[in-house]
Amino acid sequence: MRYVRIFFLTFQQVFEQRGRSFVWFLISLWGPLITLLFWRGATNGGKTLIGGWSLQELSSYYFFMIIASSLLISNIEDDVSRFDIQLGNLTKYLTRPINYLHIKFIEDIPYRILKGIFGVIVCLVFFILLKGKFFIFAQDIATIFLAIIICVGGFLLSYMFKMILGVIAFWLIEVRGIYEAVDVTMFVFAGSVMPLSLLPHIIATIGYVLPFSYMIYFPIIAVEGKLSVMALCGVISVQAVWLLIFFLLYQFLWIRGIKKFSGVGQ
Amino acid sequence: MKKYFIIYRHLVYLSFSSLLAYRINFFNGIFASILWSSFGLLSTFLLTSRSPQVFGWTRNELLVLASVYNIFFGLFYLFFSRNFAELTRIIHFGQLDGYLLRPIDSQFSLTCWYQGLYQIARIIIGTIFLVYILSLMHIHITVLHVLSFVLFLIFGIIILYSVWFMVLTTTIWFTNLSNLVDFMYSVNLVTKYPQEMYKGFSQYLFIAIFPLTLAIVIPVKQLIEKIILGDIASLMITAILLFIVSRKFWQYALRFYTSASG
Numbered sequence: 105m106r107y108v109r110i111f112f113l114t115f116q117q118v119f120e121q122r123g124r125s126f127v128w129f130l131i132s133l134w135g136p137l138i139t140l141l142f143w144r145g146a147t148n149g150g151k152t153l154i155g156g157w158s159l160q161e162l163s164s165y166y167f168f169m170i171i172a173s174s175l176l177i178s179n180i181e182d183d184v185s186r187f188d189i190q191l192g193n194l195t196k197y198l199t200r201p202i203n204y205l206h207i208k209f210i211e212d213i214p215y216r217i218l219k220g221i222f223g224v225i226v227c228l229v230f231f232i233l234l235k236g237k238f239f240i241f242a243q244d245i246a247t248i249f250l251a252i253i254i255c256v257g258g259f260l261l262s263y264m265f266k267m268i269l270g271v272i273a274f275w276l277i278e279v280r281g282i283y284e285a286v287d288v289t290m291f292v293f294a295g296s297v298m299p300l301s302l303l304p305h306i307i308a309t310i311g312y313v314l315p316f317s318y319m320i321y322f323p324i325i326a327v328e329g330k331l332s333v334m335a336l337c338g339v340i341s342v343q344a345v346w347l348l349i350f351f352l353l354y355q356f357l358w359i360r361g362i363k364k365f366s367g368v369g370q
Numbered sequence: 371m372k373k374y375f376i377i378y379r380h381l382v383y384l385s386f387s388s389l390l391a392y393r394i395n396f397f398n399g400i401f402a403s404i405l406w407s408s409f410g411l412l413s414t415f416l417l418t419s420r421s422p423q424v425f426g427w428t429r430n431e432l433l434v435l436a437s438v439y440n441i442f443f444g445l446f447y448l449f450f451s452r453n454f455a456e457l458t459r460i461i462h463f464g465q466l467d468g469y470l471l472r473p474i475d476s477q478f479s480l481t482c483w484y485q486g487l488y489q490i491a492r493i494i495i496g497t498i499f500l501v502y503i504l505s506l507m508h509i510h511i512t513v514l515h516v517l518s519f520v521l522f523l524i525f526g527i528i529i530l531y532s533v534w535f536m537v538l539t540t541t542i543w544f545t546n547l548s549n550l551v552d553f554m555y556s557v558n559l560v561t562k563y564p565q566e567m568y569k570g571f572s573q574y575l576f577i578a579i580f581p582l583t584l585a586i587v588i589p590v591k592q593l594i595e596k597i598i599l600g601d602i603a604s605l606m607i608t609a610i611l612l613f614i615v616s617r618k619f620w621q622y623a624l625r626f627y628t629s630a631s632g
Contacts, residue, residue, distance in 0.1 A: 127549045134556045139417075141567050146421035149570075154420045278394050284402040288409045297413045302420060 106202070107210050115214035122218065129222040132173040135296070136166040155302045161328075163238035165299055167227050168324045173296065175220035176255060176319060178263040180212050184270025185279050192367035205354070209263060216259065242329030250336040251326035257343035258323040261315055264350035271354065274361030289314075295321030315346040374478060385485040399488030407440045407492040410562070411499055425566035431594055432564075433503050438523075438590050439562045440496025446527055448489035451555075453481045454538055458548040461541045464629040477620055481535065500593075509594060519589050522602070525609040526585035530561070532612035533581060535620065542623045561586045581608050 118125060143154065143162045150159035157165075188194040197204050231239055242248050269286060273279050291297055292307070294316040300308045311317045322339045325331060331339065389396045414436035418429040427435070457480050460466055469479050504511060534554050541547055560568075565583040568576040576583070588605045591597040 121546065123544065123546055124549055127547055127553050130553050131556045134553075135559060138559050138563065141571055142417060142424065142563060144571065145424045145567055146417075278398050281398040281401045284405050288405045291409065292412070292416075297416055303416060304419060307416075 110210045114211045118214040118218055125218045129174055129219045133170050136169045140166040160238050164240040164328055171223035171227055172320050172324050174223040175216050176259045176262055178212050178266045180208055181266040181269040185273035189273040195367035240328045246333055247329050254326045254339055255323045258319045261346055262319045268354050271357045271361050274364050290316045294319055318343050382485055385487055389487050396488055400491045403489055403491040407495040410440055411436050425564050427564050430503055430507050435590050437496050437500035438586055441493050442586050444489045444492035446530055448486050450481055450531055452484045452486050454534055455551045457538055458541050458551050462545050462548040466627055467629045519592050522589040522592055525605050528609040528613050529581050529585045532616035535616045539620050539623045542627050581612055584608055
């Protein structure tokens with residue numbers, strides 16, 4: 105019950121700053137739309153295929169990318185590293201009878217929901233304007249159900265990974281370089297630049313091994329119904345393995361990091 | 371004018387001193403610059419790996435565009451981007467009074483105070499890759515090419531500076547939107563692609579973002595010898611007009627500023 109109340113209180117704060125959230129959403133909207141214009145030219149206005157992908161499939165992929173990058177990718181690392189650890193706000197969480205991992209999770213969800221709503225509204229507008237021509241959805245119930253699980257798994261993976269990045273601040277004062285490196289890596293291997301299947305073989309193979317594609321790329325193609333039920337189960341299994349690895353790594357870093365933490369004058 | 375040159379010289383010296391005092395920050399900045407410039411080139415390389423020609427531009431020409439993009443934004447971020455981030459913060463916290471009371475122009479004071487010297491890494495990477503690609507294309511570059519390229523780059527920077535300044539001036543009315551500067555970083559992506567990409571999609575879109583499409587494409591056309599007189603004229607006229615409009619808009623917006631007396 106307390107988590108529900110924390111969620112609603114946080115949602116109130118987030119909704120109060122909805123203008124800022126909308127600007128953050130615009131950032132995740134802009135890139136996919138510009139890239140989509142590029143693909144429009146590369147496919148000669150839809151007349152040719154690129155690596156087996158038609159303009160319709162590419163358009164659907166990037167429209168879902170707008171929603172996925174708003175809804176599934178957490179940005180909690182800056183909050184954890186800068187405000188909680190470096191500025192000492194972590195003290196207020198440590199004095200509460202609530203697990204830090206849980207409470208940050210509850211605090212992150214309202215941001216995801218609000219940005220996700222913006223993404224859905226924008227895609228709805230495109231859906232209506234384009235008469236649904238450039239959207240591809242899974243058709244059967246089993247695929248839709250498994251796709252939803254994969255999307256949830258993608259968000260959980262992103263959240264745990266970003267929490268690990270956040271707690272690195274227990275040891276490092278300047279973490280910006282690491283965050284920039286992660287952003288660049290995620291852009292390439294999560295399928296944000298282009299679908300993994302269109303990347304050169306060696307880069308795509310690395311992408312399938314790393315966890316980033318399971319945060320964005322696989323949720324998108326799962327929703328589009330491009331994977332069989334067996335492949336969907338395989339993706340869920342890989343997500344579960346990575347989630348376990350991230351959880352154990354986070355616990356390891358947290359237990360050691362909290363011994364180093366000191367908060368003054370909170 | 372001489373006063374501003376002297377002040378600017380002192381500011382550059384202070385930036386350099388700060389760089390030496392906070393060396394970890396500097397190396398972090400260098401690392402981030404190298405990463406993002408490499409990513410810019412890599413993303414163009416990957417996007418063009420499946421289509422050797424897009425919008426009448428060959429792959430090598432698009433890679434030239436990506437290299438100049440790095441040089442252009444290395445210069446812009448070196449001179450201006452940190453100042454724009456500070457501008458939104460200053461307005462948000464109502465601290466603009468102190469800047470308005472200084473005996474120098476407020477626009478200069480707010481947009482030219484800091485320099486991001488670590489962006490030199492981005493400029494160097496962009497230049498190296500540009501020279502390499504131009505050699506692959508067997509394009510012979512003369513001193514005149516370089517001088518005109520630099521001149522057009524300066525006009526392009528004036529266009530981008532004016533657009534950023536106008537957009538971020540709106541934070542005087544919308545003080546909460548201090549993250550508009552982050553949005554402007556993503557808007558810069560418009561300049562990375564040819565004008566034909568936007569023109570072919572929608573005339574309205576093209577008109578809306580027309581100034582941004584000139585900033586990098588015209589200097590690149592100069593290098594790959596595709597430029598026409600109309601391009602030069604549109605670049606220069608747009609730059610001058612936008613700068614005047616941005617300045618007038620700033621002076622108009624100041625009438626609406628309310629401070630926190632900080």
